[in-house]
Amino acid sequence: MTDRTYVIDEMISAKAIAARIEALCREIKAEFSDTDKLVVVGLLRGSFVFIADLVRELDLPIEVDFLEASSYGNAMESSREVRILKDLRAAIEGRDVLVVEDIVDTGHTLSHVTRLLQSRNPKRLKSIALLDKPSRREVDFKADWTGFEIPDEFVVGYGIDYAQRNRNLPHIGKVRFTD
Numbered sequence: 001m002t003d004r005t006y007v008i009d010e011m012i013s014a015k016a017i018a019a020r021i022e023a024l025c026r027e028i029k030a031e032f033s034d035t036d037k038l039v040v041v042g043l044l045r046g047s048f049v050f051i052a053d054l055v056r057e058l059d060l061p062i063e064v065d066f067l068e069a070s071s072y073g074n075a076m077e078s079s080r081e082v083r084i085l086k087d088l089r090a091a092i093e094g095r096d097v098l099v100v101e102d103i104v105d106t107g108h109t110l111s112h113v114t115r116l117l118q119s120r121n122p123k124r125l126k127s128i129a130l131l132d133k134p135s136r137r138e139v140d141f142k143a144d145w146t147g148f149e150i151p152d153e154f155v156v157g158y159g160i161d162y163a164q165r166n167r168n169l170p171h172i173g174k175v176r177f178t179d
């Protein structure tokens with residue numbers, strides 16, 4: 001837990017997120033228009049809000065699965081080790097898969113997870129991240145679709161936490177410490 005005091009300034013409104021998701025889903029539907037069923041994989045926990053809005057905008061046959069990886073400690077620093085805490089329920093060999101992430105920061109998490117899932121021989125594997133902080137990248141990785149590129153600010157909301165708080169904000173906010 002944190003004992004720092006902070007305020008949250010709105011950075012990306014709920015309306016802007018919804019509009020961007022509509023546009024992204026048009027592209028995803030075009031890419032997977034021939035799928036018999038798309039496995040949409042949310043990376044826990046941060047993606048739970050994004051995946052919920054995304055799948056309701058995607059009128060394709062889908063199933064939903066979740067995977068939990070950990071790359072951060074309790075502080076703001078990212079560690080390099082990526083551990084799989086919860087694996088998929090479904091086998092994905094020969095299947096269409098879309099991995100859904102809230103934010104790509106150093107890139108370790110999503111690059112590790114996509115390599116892992118690729119090794120299971122899916123038919124097609126694509127990734128989408130709502131937010132991307134390219135200035136923080138430590139490994140060469142880019143999601144196939146990105147909602148918004150943002151500067152190196154500490155963001156919360158729409159699934160993203162600060163010490164497990166603020167995930168339920170409907171928009172993306174920027175943390176400003178006041179102590």
Ligand code: PRP
Nearest residue numbers: 044045046071072104105106107108109
């Ligand atoms: C955050 C975020 C991404 C990852 C991005 O997850 O949700 O999964 O870090 O960082 P990276 O690009 O530097 O690897 P976190 O481990 O904080 O877990 P959470 O999703 O449960 O909040």
